[in-house]
Amino acid sequence: MTDGGLFHALLFDYTLRTVALGAGALGVVAGALGCFAVLRRQSLLGDAISHAALPGIGLAFLLTGSRATPVLVLGAALAGWIGTLFVLGIVKHSRIPEDSALGIILSVFFGIGLVILTFVQRRPTAAQAGLETFLFGQAATLMVRDVLLIVGVGAGALLLLALFWKEFKLLTFDREFGGALGFPMVRIDILLTTLLVVGIVLGLQTVGVVLMSALVVAPAAAARQWTNSLSVMVVLAGVLGGVAGVTGALVSATGGGMPTGPVIVLMASAVVVVSLLVAPGRGLASELVRRFRVRRRVRADVVLSDLYALAVQHDESGEHAHPVAVLRAMHGGQAGTRRSLGVLAERGWAREVEPGRWAITPKGVERARTLFLPGGEEDGVETVGRGGVAPGGGL
Amino acid sequence: MSTLDVEIQLLAVVVAVACALPGVFLVLRRLALMSDAISHSILLGIVLAFFWVQDLAHPFLVLAATATGVLTVALVEALHRTRRVKEDAAIALVFPALFSMAVLLIARYAGDVHLDVDAVLLGEIAFSPFRRLEVAGMDLGPRSLWLMAVILVLNIVALAVFWKELKVSTFDAGLAAAMGFSPALIHYGFMGLVSVTAVGAFDAVGSILVVALMIAPPAAAWLLTDRLPVMVVLSGALAALSAVAGFWAARAIDASIAGSMAAMAGVVFLAALLFAPDRGVVAGVRRRARQRLDFARTMLMVHLLNHEGSARARVENQMDHLQEHLRWSPEFARRVVRRAERQGLLERRPGGRLRLTPLGREEARHRMVR
Numbered sequence: 001m002t003d004g005g006l007f008h009a010l011l012f013d014y015t016l017r018t019v020a021l022g023a024g025a026l027g028v029v030a031g032a033l034g035c036f037a038v039l040r041r042q043s044l045l046g047d048a049i050s051h052a053a054l055p056g057i058g059l060a061f062l063l064t065g066s067r068a069t070p071v072l073v074l075g076a077a078l079a080g081w082i083g084t085l086f087v088l089g090i091v092k093h094s095r096i097p098e099d100s101a102l103g104i105i106l107s108v109f110f111g112i113g114l115v116i117l118t119f120v121q122r123r124p125t126a127a128q129a130g131l132e133t134f135l136f137g138q139a140a141t142l143m144v145r146d147v148l149l150i151v152g153v154g155a156g157a158l159l160l161l162a163l164f165w166k167e168f169k170l171l172t173f174d175r176e177f178g179g180a181l182g183f184p185m186v187r188i189d190i191l192l193t194t195l196l197v198v199g200i201v202l203g204l205q206t207v208g209v210v211l212m213s214a215l216v217v218a219p220a221a222a223a224r225q226w227t228n229s230l231s232v233m234v235v236l237a238g239v240l241g242g243v244a245g246v247t248g249a250l251v252s253a254t255g256g257g258m259p260t261g262p263v264i265v266l267m268a269s270a271v272v273v274v275s276l277l278v279a280p281g282r283g284l285a286s287e288l289v290r291r292f293r294v295r296r297r298v299r300a301d302v303v304l305s306d307l308y309a310l311a312v313q314h315d316e317s318g319e320h321a322h323p324v325a326v327l328r329a330m331h332g333g334q335a336g337t338r339r340s341l342g343v344l345a346e347r348g349w350a351r352e353v354e355p356g357r358w359a360i361t362p363k364g365v366e367r368a369r370t371l372f373l374p375g376g377e378e379d380g381v382e383t384v385g386r387g388g389v390a391p392g393g394g395l
Numbered sequence: 396m397s398t399l400d401v402e403i404q405l406l407a408v409v410v411a412v413a414c415a416l417p418g419v420f421l422v423l424r425r426l427a428l429m430s431d432a433i434s435h436s437i438l439l440g441i442v443l444a445f446f447w448v449q450d451l452a453h454p455f456l457v458l459a460a461t462a463t464g465v466l467t468v469a470l471v472e473a474l475h476r477t478r479r480v481k482e483d484a485a486i487a488l489v490f491p492a493l494f495s496m497a498v499l500l501i502a503r504y505a506g507d508v509h510l511d512v513d514a515v516l517l518g519e520i521a522f523s524p525f526r527r528l529e530v531a532g533m534d535l536g537p538r539s540l541w542l543m544a545v546i547l548v549l550n551i552v553a554l555a556v557f558w559k560e561l562k563v564s565t566f567d568a569g570l571a572a573a574m575g576f577s578p579a580l581i582h583y584g585f586m587g588l589v590s591v592t593a594v595g596a597f598d599a600v601g602s603i604l605v606v607a608l609m610i611a612p613p614a615a616a617w618l619l620t621d622r623l624p625v626m627v628v629l630s631g632a633l634a635a636l637s638a639v640a641g642f643w644a645a646r647a648i649d650a651s652i653a654g655s656m657a658a659m660a661g662v663v664f665l666a667a668l669l670f671a672p673d674r675g676v677v678a679g680v681r682r683r684a685r686q687r688l689d690f691a692r693t694m695l696m697v698h699l700l701n702h703e704g705s706a707r708a709r710v711e712n713q714m715d716h717l718q719e720h721l722r723w724s725p726e727f728a729r730r731v732v733r734r735a736e737r738q739g740l741l742e743r744r745p746g747g748r749l750r751l752t753p754l755g756r757e758e759a760r761h762r763m764v765r
Contacts, residue, residue, distance in 0.1 A: 038480075043487040044428055051603065093676050094668055096422075100614045103427040104664055107607035111657025114517060114604075118651040135516060136498060210516070210603070214491030221480050221488055258502050262495030269492035276479055284477060 016253060019139045022147035023249030023264065024242045026203045029154035030212075031219030031241025032161065033199040035234045036192055038220040039172050044102050045084065045193075047213035050200045051106040052083025054113025054209045057134050062120060069146045069205060072134075073153075076201040083109050084193055110209070137208030137261035139249040150202050157195050161234075168192050169230055206249065208261035218268035219244065225279035244268040296343060301371060303340040304349055306330045307360040308368035321353035400642075402524040406540045407638035407656060410520075410596045411608050413547040415634035416554055417589045418609035419627050422617060423565050427610045429586065432471060432486050433464040434593040434605040436493035440464070441594070442500045452526075452538065457594050464590025465583060467493065494602075518601035518653040539598050546595040553588050554627070561585065562623060600653035607657035608634060615667035618674045633663050691731045694721065696740060696759035699751050714747035 037046050053076035060075025061067065083105045090101040133141055161168065167188045170178035179185045196216070203212045219241035223233045248264030278285050306327050314320040328337040341358055344350035349364030360368070421427050440463030444456045467489060474485040523539040535541065554561065564571035564581050572578055589609075596605045616629035640663075641656030669676050698721065702711040710716060717728040732749065735741045740755035751759065 038484050041481050041483050043481070043484040044431075047431070047487060090668065093679065094618060094674060096614050096617065096668075097425050097427075099425055100422045100427040100610050103431055103606050103610040104614060104661065106431070107603055107605075108611060108657055108661030108664070110603050111607055111654040111661065114654030115645070115648075115650040115658055118517075118654065119648055122649050211491050211495060213487055214495075217484055217487040218491075221484050225479060258499060262498045262502075265491045265495040266499070269488065269495070272488055276477065282479060284479070 015140075016250065018144055018147055019142050019249045019253050020246045022142040022150050023139050023206050023245035023260070025147070025151045025154055025245075026206055027215060027219065027241030027243070027245025027264070027268075028238040029150070029157055029241075030199050030203055030215045031223070031237035031239070032158060032234045033196050034216035034218075034220035034241070035223065035230070035237050036168060036172055037196055038217055038224065039230075042196075043213070043217045043221075044099070045087065046196065046200055046216040048087060048102045048106040048109075049080040049084055049197055050204065050209045050212040051113075052086075052109035053077070053080040053201050053204060054110055054134065055079050055116055056113075057204070057209075058113055058116030058120060062116060069143075069149055073149065073201050073204070076204055077197055079109065079113075080197045080201055081194065084197065113209075133208070134204050135208050135210055136259035137204070137206050137211070137264075139206045139260035140253050142206060146205060150206075153198060153202055157198050160191070160195060164188065164191065165231075172230075206245075206260055207264055208259070211261040211265045214265040215241065215244070215268055218265070218272050222268075222272045222275035225275040225282045240271050241268070244271055296340075299336055300340040300343040302331050303327055303337060304344055304360070304364055304368050305371065307344075307350055307358065308365060311360045311365065321357035321359040323357050327358065399524055400646075402537055402540065403520060403652065404639055404642050406523060406537060406543060406599060407520060407642055407652070408635045409540065409543045409547050410599045411612070411634035411638035411656065411660075412631045413543055413550055413592050414596050414605060414608035415612040415630040416547075416550045416627065417585070417592055418613040419616070419623075419630050420561055420565055420585060421589065421609055422613045424585075426586075427606075428483075428486055429468060429471070430589060430593065430609045431603075431606045432467050432490035433586070433590050434597065434602045435490040436467040436497075437461070437464045437590060437594050437597060438497035438602060439493045439500075441597075442497045446500075446504070457542075457591070460594040460597075461587060461590040463493070464593060465587050468583070468586045516601045516603060517651055518597070518599045518604065520599040520652050523599055539595075543595050543599070546592055550588065550592060557581070557584070600656065604653045604657040607660045608637070611657075611660035611664045612637060615664040618667045618671040633667075634660070637663050688731060688734055691721075691723070691727070692735045692738075692740070693759075693762050695731055695735060695749075696751065696755055697763055699741065699749055700756060700759035700763075703751065703756075709748070712749050714743070714749060 034046070037043055056075035056077070056079025057072045058075075059079070060072050064071050066072075087098070087101045087105050090096050090104070091098050096104075167178070167183055170181070170183060171185060171188050171192060175185055178188070200212050200216060203215060207215050219237040220233070222240050223237035226236060227233050244264055244267040248267040249260055251267075252258045252260040252263040275283070277283055280286055307322070309330075310322050310326070311320065324337055324341065327341070331337075341350060341352070344364065345352065347363075348361060349367050350358050350360050353359050418430070421430050437460040440460035441456050443463075444453070444459035445451060447459075448455050470489050471482070471485045474480060474489060475482045480488065524537040526538045528535045528538040528541050560571070560576050560581055563574065564576055564578060568578060571581070592609075593602075593605050596608065600608065612634040613626065613630040615633050616626045619629060620626050637660040638656050641659035642652055644659060645652040645655035667675070670678075672678060695717070699712050702708045705711075711720060714728070714732065717723055717732075718725055721728070723731070732741070732743070735755070736743065739752055740758055741749055741751050744750050
């Protein structure tokens, strides 16, 4: 299917539109809620919650015999919530560290879930078919009422997020301060964790219990790279999550029954990689550029200090020009002296008196003094003469 | 019990013990969730190697999967070192991506070989006895049992040989570095061991339940002892117990054996959490209750001594007045008095008056000066 075809189908194919809408809404909700999980270092709590939800799905089906999404989602939410309580309880009441507690809860609950699912599957009714789509998710199974559930509950969660914005922000960045202001931080914590549970269980049908945590973490981690503001981060994570959801669901639904969860997760991971590389300010690419600039400046400053030292030793006016080879020898024969001289010339701190011979300009002398001389000229000259950086120099 | 049952249980026990041994150090070194990451991403190694050699029984698969496990650890650390994401987020970003690739590759290209998505999560411990190891036409037993036995021995040998290094670097990383043990070498060597174990166990119990077997028994053992060698042995024993109990529980309701083993490991951990002699929740509750009573008794002694012989003694040193003066509930006051009486520290006089015995007076004075 070509891009144009896909776009056409998105607009006019009923099933595809349903699926894309559901996965997109899910991505928005998960991305926005995930910001708080990532900032509070609870990325792996999401993993534990989503795995812990599995027995809830199985039990809900076993007890009610219903495959209706709201029933299963409710079971999943209860189980995920109980799993979270277990993690908190273990950490509080024993010396087991948090990572072990998370590992135990996620794997043991998942094991119990598999026991229930296999038990259900071996019973002689046909109604259980499809429960295993909750492992890796199958967006193609989304019905309109499922999408309405995601949109409705998700909108409710986002509304609560907006209503308690200030409280959640306090909880995330300065819990003690919030407590001192008189906010009930424990209750706020429970509310935010409950919202996280809700966001995760909404995605189980689409993305599956195994990978849902990635849809919570990845958009938030990507958004974090682009901004230092919480509100911008939450909105951006919602957008990125939504994009990953829509594209992932479409690729999965049109690509021959591939499980949706992995596709969406790969989309979200790609967004993370791109963000890590090219985001302005925090991105690794801009870090490289910054490092390159700093290195170039430091090198130029070293050459400038050498020129200054030569000028002091020869004649203060700076009319005396020195060969490039001398300058190169002064800092250990390092390459790049000519480039550094170019940089200095650009700023008017040095000039090429005749080809291959350079002198410091009066402006350069001033600059060299501000650079290195905290404790008297003689001292400074001596330090500079060694080609090093003066201690306490204002680099 | 049929031979089949015996073989499955034997395999279950070997897998569980092999997982629990490195698990001890995973728990102590706060690396529990690295096992989660490793056990997921080894699937990618298995799948890619399978495409290469086209044989699920090829030893190259184990090698490639182990390498992927170590690579995962390196990737998580590299991502963390960029300081753009925290460590927990780094774990939560790396393994889902690798695992997703593997699942998609299986779904797309390997649908008709014995590598299906269910097996990835459930393992196939119930079927593994059907794949036999035959040498020169002789049946030597299930193939995976041999593989896991080798891995178990490897674990035991590695722990024995590098015991000192692992121990020191776990409890005092600075000292270990000062003694000249390379932290990186120990860390990656150990993670390699975890990876091999996860690869071997993967076949039997699937990628997520490996975590239960690696973390739950050592965590339970840690609640029961403070000594490392005891913890290691105890972890192995609890793991074996979970395996056998899990097998029979699964048999009883005809459900997944691997899932049931993980559930039993959870039950064992919960039992240790609640009932461990010193560190259990129940022991803690009882200890606090006793301390509360002891403190209240001492307070009562001091109260009685304080008012003894004074004008108000008739009012103050009266059973019914304790609630008012010490703000105790009647029930609690009765318990404290009964306790002090039983210990021979006070006696009840007619009319509800309380009087210190000589022993009680001695005790109250002693407490006051201390």
